[in-house]
Amino acid sequence: MIKAHLDMRQFDQCFTLYRDLRRESCFLPNNFTFTTLAKSCGLGMAFWEGLGVHCQVLKIGFCLDLYVSTALVDMYAKLGMMGCAGKLFDEMTERSIVSWTALICGYAKSGDLNHARKLFDQMTERKDPVLYNAMIDGYVKLGDMDSARSLFNEMPERNVISWSCMIHGYCNSGDVGSARYLFDVMPGKNLISWNTMIGGYCQNKQPHEALKLFHELQSSMPYEPNDVTIVSILPAIADLGALDLGGWIHQFARRKKLDKATNICTALIDMYAKCGEIEEAKSVFDEMPEKERASWNALINGFAINGCAKEALKMFEEMQSKGVKPNDITMIGVLSACSHGGLVDEGKRWFKAMEDFSLTPKIEHYGCVVDMLGRAGCLEEAETLINSMPYEANGIIMSSLLFACGFSKDVTRAERILKKVVNTEPSIDGNYVLLRNLYAAEKRWRDVEEIKGLMRRNGVKKEVGCSVIEVGNRVSEFVSGDRVHPNWEAVRSVIEQLWMHMRRQSNYSS
DSSP, X not given: OXXXXXXXXXXXXXXXXXXXXXXXXXXXXXXXXXXXXXXXXXXXXXXXXXXXXXXXXXXXXXXXXXXXXHHHHHHHHHTTOHHHHHHHXXXXXXXXXXXXXXHHHHHHHTTOHHHHHHHHHHOSOOXXXXXXXXXXXXXXXXXXXXXXHHHHHHOSSOOHHHHHHHHHHHHHTTOHHHHHHHHHHOSSOOHXXXXXXXXXXXXXXXXXXXXXXXXXXXXXXXXXXXXXXXXXXXXXXXXXXXXHHHHHHHHHHHHTTXXXXXXXXXXXXXXXXXXXXXXXXXXXXXXXXXXXXXXXXXXXXXXXXXXXXXXXXHHHHHHHHTTOOOOXXXXXXXXXXXXXXXXXXXXXXXXXGGGGGTOOOOHHHHHHHHHHHHHTTOHHHHHHHHHHOSSOOXXXXXXXXXXXHHHXXXXXXXXXXXXXXXXXXXXXHHHHHHHHHHHHHTTOHHHHHHHHHHHHXXXXXXXXXXXXXXXXXXXXXXXXXXXXXTTHHHHHHHHHHHHHHHHHHHHHHO
C-alpha cells in the first residue's frame, strides 16, 4: 500500500499510512519500507519527513543496509542537501553503482560540477547512460559545451536523452549549426528531439528554419505534433506573420482537444496579436477556462503592438481587479501601450506606480518611457531621464532617442546622440542613415558624405530590405536585389505587367 501511494505520487499518504501502522498495529518495517519512504521524501520534497525516516532507520538498525543507505543518499541529493548526502555516502561500508550515481547526479543537479566530476573520475565502472546524462546536463546548464561534448563523445552507449540534451545545450549557446548536425546524425529521433530542435530555431530567431523542420515533422514522423510542438512553433509563425498556418495550428489544437490548455492559449494569443488579428487574440483569451499572468501579459502586449492603447490599459485594470499581480513583463506592455498611444501622463503615472507593485524598473522599462517621451517630442525630458537612470544606456535606448530626434528634425541633438551611439553600438546602420537623411533634408551634402565615410570606416553596411509573404501555408522571403528565388521569372513577369498597368492608369488620369 505504501508503494502504491508512491506510484500514484500521493506522498503524504505514504507517511500517514506508515505512522498509522506503527501506532495502531504490530507492523515492523523492513529495508523495502524505508527505501520506499525515502524515495517518497525525495520526490515530494518532504524535508522534515526525510529527517524522520533517517532517524527511524538509525533507531531500528538498517543504517548499514546497502539499499536503505543508497535510498537515503538519493533522498538527500533530491532535497538539495548535498552535505548530508556526501557524509552519508562516506560512512557507507559498501557502495553500489546506484550509490555512486545517486551522489554524482545530486552534485550535478545542484551545479557543483567540480565535486561531481571528481567522483565521476573515481568510478571504476561508468557504463550507465543515466550517469553520463546527468553530467552532460550539468555542463549544459553551466554553458560549458566543450566539457559536455567531451563526455558525450566518450559515452559507451548513448540514448535519445543524451542526444536531445546536447541539441538543447547547443541551441541555448547559440550554436544552432552544431545542434542541427547532431539532430541529423542521431540514430533514433523521437518527438522530444524534434520539439527541441524546432524550439531552438525559434529561440535563435530562425523562424524559416523552424517552419521547414515543422513541415518535415508533419511529412516524415510517425508521431503527431503535441502540445510542446505547438507551443514551440507558434513563436516562429508569429515572427513571420504566417497567419494561415497559425490558423491551421489552432484548428489542429481544437481537434486534439488541446485548445483549452493555458500555455497553448497564451501562445495563440501572442501569435494572433503579432499577426495583426487582435480580435481573434481577444476571442481566444475570453474562451480560456483558466487564465494565468502570462495570458494577461500576452493580450496586453498584443493590444499595445497593435496600437490599441486604451484597450491595453483597460485589460490591465481588469487584470488587477481579478487579483492578478502584474510583473515586469506586464509593465513593459503597459508602458509600450502608453508610448504607442501617445498617453504620456498615463505612462508616467504607471511608471511611478511600479513601486506600489513592489517592482523595480529595469532598463527595458526606462527604454519604454524614453521611447514614449521621444514620440511625444519631449526630447529634453527623455535625455534627462537617460542621464538619471541607474543603468548605463544601451544602444537600443540611444537609438530610440536618435529616431525621436529625426522625427522632430532636431539635428543638433541627433549629432550629439550619434557620437554616443557610435561608441556603444557602432554597427547599427539605421542610426547613420537617420542622421544622413536629416542632413540631406537640409541639403548639407558635405555632412552626408562625411556620414557615408564614417559608415565605411566602421564597416557598417545598410541592411538589405526584405519582405515575407505566405501562400498556401508556405512562407517565401524576397530580398531586395536578390534573384535566386525559384519562381523569380514568374514573379518578374507579373511585376512588369503590373508596372505597365500602373503606367497606363497614370496616363489615363492625367
